[in-house]
Amino acid sequence: MNGWLLTAGIAAAAVAGVHVVAGHIDPVRPLLTSALPEIPKRTMHAVWHWVSADLVLTALTLIAVAITEPAGTEMVALLTAVHFAAYTVVFVIIAAALPGPRRLLRLPQWILLAPIAVLALVGAV
Template sequence: MNAWFLSAGITAAAVAVIHAVAGGRDVARPLSASDLADEPRRTLHAVWHMVTADLTLAAAALIWLSPGNRPGGDTIAWLLAAHFVAYSAVFLTVTLRANWSRPLVRLPQWLLLLPVAVLAAVGTA
C-alpha cells in the first residue's frame, strides 16, 4: 500500500468536494446569474464543471494507484503531480497579478492543490 498516493487521492477528493460545494455557491451560481454575455458565461460555466470532473478523476486515479503494483503507476503519479503543480501555478500567477491586499489568501485554491502534488511526488520515491 502506498500511503502517499492514498493521502494524495483523499486530499484531491476533498479538493473536488470543496470545489463543487463552495465553488458552486461562490463562483458558479454568481457567474450563471451575471450579466456577462451568454456565450462566455456558458463557456465559463462549462469549464467550471470540467474542472470538477478533472479533480474527481485525478482523485480516483491516485486512490487507484495506492494499492501499488499498477503498470506505469509512478509515471501516472508524476503526471498527476505535475498537473496539480500547474493548477497551483495558475492560481498563484493570477492571484499575484491582482492588485489586492493579502493576495495569497484572496484566492487560496493553490493551498489546496499544491499538497496533492507534493504527496503524489513523494509517493513515487
C-alpha cells in the same frame, strides 16, 4: 499499497468536494446571474464542470494506483504531481496579479492544490 498516493488521492477527493460545493456557491452562482453574454457565461460554466470532473477522476486515479500499484504507477503519480503543480502555479500567478494586500489569500485554492502535488511527487519516487 502506496500511502503517499493514497493520502494524495483522499486529499484530491476532499478538494473535489470543496470545489463542487463551495465553487457552486461562490463563483458559479454569481457567474450565471451576471450580465456576461451567454456564450462566455456558458463556456465558463462548462469549464467549471470540466474541472469538477478532472478533480474527481484524478482523485479516483490516485486512490486506484495507490491501492493496486500497477505497472506505470510511478509515471501516473509523477504526471499527476505535475498536473496539480500546474494548477497551483496558475492560481498563484493569477492571485499575485490581484490589486491590494494579501493577494495570495484572496484566491486560496493553491493552498489546497500544492499539497496534493507534493504528496503525489513523493509517492512517485
